[in-house]
Amino acid sequence: MNFEKLDPFCKQKIEEFKEENKDFLENPVVKSFLMEEKNQKLLVEVICDPTEENQKLLDNEFKKFYFDIRFTSYISMVLYFNAINFDKRYRKMLKRHPLTVDQPIKNDTSNTSFNAMLVDVETEIQVEDILRSDNIEDYITNPVLYEAIQSLTEKQKEVISLAYVKGLTDTEISKVLNKSQQAVSKIHKAALKSICKFIEKKGGLKDECM
């Protein structure tokens, strides 16, 4: 510190203060506070002229200085730890609700993944369905009806088979044959009509076909 201009009485007091408060002046916060010349002057003034006003002035200045340090470090810590906690929470959530379907559901113990548990109703396989004949001609016992069906085109037979052997709707048939539902509907209708006409011709029905 530079005390050259001060009177000897004041100098002596400062030395006394220094001696008395060695630990306090060694404190890092106090030290850096007194690094600033403005603050040094304030302290010197208080020591030489210890009025309440001067004391308050120094006190306020120091409070501001100390507050900056404390507040900044406090907020920095808040940011840091909150960020870490946020990340932890995020990871936990990710573990509990994985976004990928092919990862094990539980930790390590079982290897079943979520996609192994998925069921596609459309692809369900039943043995009966495989063994059963798809062709409607195999099910007909009435000779007239059998002939009627045989007179249909291949496309019509296919649709009729799917509709009455497997019991599919027109929409489902359209998916199987890769056609539009309207087209299937048309074929279906035409097939029924031609069967009806065939039976009518054989004398089984009279003017009942549309």
Next chain:
Amino acid sequence: MFYELVKESKEDNQALEQIINMFEPKLQKTLSLTKLGEREDLAQELKYRLIMYIKRYDVDSIPGFWELKEQIQKGKKIC
């Protein structure tokens, strides 16, 4: 610089905003602690927390020059 601002921020939202803006660089740096996709969420969360913590901060808990002097001298005696 913070002393007055924090005091004001208890009522004045503009002061609060100013403080948060001052910590923006630190906040940006903290974002690197999480995944890239989560950073926007984290930034929002942190700002929300900051508001809470700043509003709750006790400005008067700070010791003055003489208080600190006494504290340090007392601590010395205890030791």
